[in-house]
Amino acid sequence: MTVLVTGAAGFIGFHTCRALLARGETVVGVDNLNDYYDVRLKQSRLARLEGEPGFSFHKADVSDREAMTAAVDAQDDLSGIIHLAAQAGVRYSLENPYAYVEANVMGQLVMLEAARRAKGLKHFVYASSSSVYGGNTELPFAVDQRVDSPVSLYAATKRSGELMAHTYSHLYRMPTTGLRFFTVYGPWGRPDMAAYLFADAIEAGRPIRVFNNGQMRRDFTFIEDIVAGVLAALDHPPADDGAAPPFKLYNLGNSRTEELSHFIEVLETALGKKAVRRLEPIQPGDVPATSADIEASRRELGFDPKTPIDVGIPKFVEWYKDYVRGRN
Incomplete structure (x- = not known):
């Protein structure tokens, strides 16, 4: 099967492409290689x-x-699209x-329009974000x-993407699945x-910025677990019951929410260095x-994250x- 992956040179896209290739798929990667962060990476x-073998690349903007x-x-013979390209980052918005x-x-x-015209396409999978939950407190x-x-x-743009996908599924009966990454x-x-920001600062002896005075909890999810979920989603397109x-x-x-302070402690242990913490407001x-x-x-995808932060x-x-x- 041929799968087109946007954001192929990005973090999740790169790992997704590798996993697809490892199981014998033909992968068409798309990325614009923009300079939001170091293009060398x-x-x-x-x-x-x-x-x-089996990988081809198009430099293009989605x-x-x-x-x-x-x-x-x-x-x-395109059977699936995994649309991961996006402008990421809450603060940069x-x-x-x-x-x-x-x-x-x-x-x-653009990707939904291209997908609905693709003959033989079985599934359109796209990246959403836990950020869509916004001000929810439950x-x-x-x-x-x-x-x-x-x-x-x-968060608003990611929620917009979900609403557009729902509309295209309704109008064109195109199977779509959105994945809210944590x-x-x-x-x-x-x-x-x-992880990278803190490691870079700790290694250089610079203070790390710890927001909300350290009172933050996150559902840190290891990349291998995420990719397993992406591929499982691709393999389980939603059925069309006609209604x-x-x-x-x-x-x-990961479904294991962690204190940011513990995340930093595990990182300190792995690096063998202590962080200088600069507490700041949220x-x-x-x-x-x-x-x-x-x-x-x-239940529906068999998703089973296995990697705690102490391992990841x-x-x-x-x-x-x-x-x-290698970079230096």
């Missing part, structure tokens, strides 16, 4: 994919209608809001909760995410806690040290 990920329509139309609407709203629309977050109180533009970390992670749209939403999280757009209800994901963080640190040595 994206290029390093991509270099590891381009040496794999908001480019002509480019994405051409990329999809060129695949005669305060600085550059237009980038979020272009990538996350227009990009989602934990754990469940997919049947209302999500109409976003506290960041990033605080993903691991090897090849993004430099703007907590309700063939549309699904799932949480993909940032606009942030929420104090996330926790995933994954009952539906377990040392794996991240091992990669981080190797990567930084």
Whole structure:
């Protein structure tokens, strides 16, 4: 089967492509290699994919209608699309809001339009985010909760993507599945995410910024568990019963919410260095806690996250040290 993966040079996209290739799929990767963070990291990920049999790559922006329509139309046997490309990051949405609407709203629309015209396409899977739960205070977050109180533009664009997917499932009976990711970390992670930011600062002896005065809890989810969930979702397109749209939403999280302070302690142990902590107020757009209800994901996808932070963080640190040595 041929699967098109957008955001192929990104963190989750890279690992998803590797997993698909490992099980014998043909993978068409798409990425615009933008400079939101160090392009060298994206290029390093991509270099590891381009040496794999069955992988091809298109440098393109998902908001480019002509480019994405051409990329999809060129695949005669395209059976699945995994749309992971996005402008990520809650805090950056305060600085550059237009980038979020272009990538996350227009990009989602372009991909849905291309997908509905793809002959033989069985499933459109796309990345959403735990951020859509916004101001909800009932934990754990469940997919049947209302999500109409976003506290960041990033969250609003991700919720918009879910609503558009529902509309396309309704209008065109196209099976779509949205995946709400919870605080993903691991090897090849993004430099703007907590694990990398903290490791970089600790190694250099710089203070780390600990928001909400350290009173934060997150459902940290290891990348291998996330990718297992992505592939399981791809393999289980929602059935069309002729009534309700063939549309699904799932949480993909570790379902073990952790204090940020414990996350930092595990990172300190793995690095063999103590952090200098600079306590700061909670940032606009942030929420104090996330926790995933994954009952539906377990039941319908067989999703079974296995990696606690005590195991996942040392794996991240091992990669981080190797990567930084090679970068320098």
